């Protein structure tokens with residue numbers, strides 16, 4: 001697999017405080033990588049480091065295969081765009097003028113492409129309205145357009161949906177999905193709320209206390225959120241044959257107890273077991289939610 005970003009055993013100390021503690025993560029090319037962790041977990045620190053705004057204390061990272069210690073890292077970083085903390089915008093200027101400034105800053109030969117960017121983030125009708133009068137959602141969308149001005153193929157967004165209303169969240173989500181699908185832009189998006197990212201992320205990295213607790217794909221996450229049925233039966237005779245008949249994945253935890261993973265009604269399960277001469281003694285349906293998955297991962301800590 002090709003990676004936009006690989007981070008290897010990276011640490012960052014602020015005086016005695018270890019903000020990143022041997023963090024290792026991999027962002028595959030083409031992914032929308034949800035970088036999830038509660039406030040203070042170390043997300044912004046990692047993002048600042050990979051954007052070249054801070055130096056790590058130890059460890060390394062590579063962007064498009066260029067190690068941070070090499071000269072090639074500068075060329076790789078030019079393929080990146082991003083918003084860290086909040087977008088840097090001129091409040092007295094319009095969206096178009098902010099983009100013009102960004103184009104000038106990047107040394108672009110013309111302003112071609114600004115209309116396309118304004119279209120992309122649905123700000124084409126804001127005319128001369130100064131950015132200070134924009135809603136938070138409009139500012140975030142303009143921030144994304146600014147990040148796209150350099151034509152990046154890897155975009156890093158730090159908490160892009162923080163504080164937005166549901167409509168604002170949907171708008172940002174649609175823009176990200178569109179850019180990912182149509183322009184094959186890879187995204188690294190940090191958030192402290194898993195739910196916010198669950199509708200768009202293809203990969204997740206869960207960070208806590210400066211370490212990655214788990215990296216998981218969308219499919220693996222969905223699998224582990226599938227319904228689970230815990231059961232106890234009266235006999236182990238023919239139990240496996242009966243369970244095979246459900247066509248679901250299962251695990252036995254003792255001779256007469258186990259778990260089934262997937263959708264089956266209790267009556268259907270009971271009928272299958274009965275046809276093999278087995279009686280259900282106890283059955284419990286468990287439905288893991290994203291939130292309980294996340295809390296379990298954090299070891300039951302509060303995720304505020």
Ligand code: ATP
Nearest residue numbers: 014017019037038039040041042043044045046192
């Ligand atoms: P949030 O969602 O609140 O932005 P985060 O996951 O982005 O959280 P960071 O901003 O990376 O977390 O901060 C990680 C830890 O490092 C926090 O405990 C923070 O107080 C600390 N920290 C960050 N920057 C500095 C600094 N310049 N000096 C000292 N400590 C810092």
